[in-house]
Amino acid sequence: MKSLQDSLYNWLTIKIVSDERPDDTAAAETEKMFFDILGDEFHVSDIEIEKDDVMYYVHYNNKDGERNKTRFPRELIEVMLNQIKNEPDKYVNYPED
Template sequence: MNSLQDALYNWLTIKVVIDERPDDTAAVETEKTFYDMLKDDHSLTNIEVTKDDEMYYVHFDHEGERKKQRFPRELIEVMLNQINQQPERYRNYPI
């Protein structure tokens, strides 16, 4: 099982992609898998994301407490930036 921080990082990275590319079926499926891991493996609820100029913040409830983790935008947006720089390598293949 991944650490909570790893699971949040993986989910947030792909969530940022589907926010920009909601029709990307592979990204949508991957985001669902990571989201389910957050809920099922780490027992998170009420997961929300905010951001500012430098950071993404993931707010969530865990074991009755409201918690927050932060991630640098440049780290989270790496995959999205790669897709935008080379869209021909990341074509959407509908099911």
């Protein structure tokens, strides 16, 4: 990932999908990959998410142990989830062999 902001955005977007679709192994694996990037490349820890009617807020500790917060509009974070909900036939969960 190019930046912490991009990594947080990508992780949060797929985490929302993964949380909504717990049987979606591809979403779970992708969420784990982005989560690992946050820890391994950016040394982010203790991530917490909150949301209101307009925004998602991501609270986290940086590599120096300082608590930080960033925010993302819900409409941007939920675009993938909404697409899946609107066209479920295109996003079928396939069982693992």
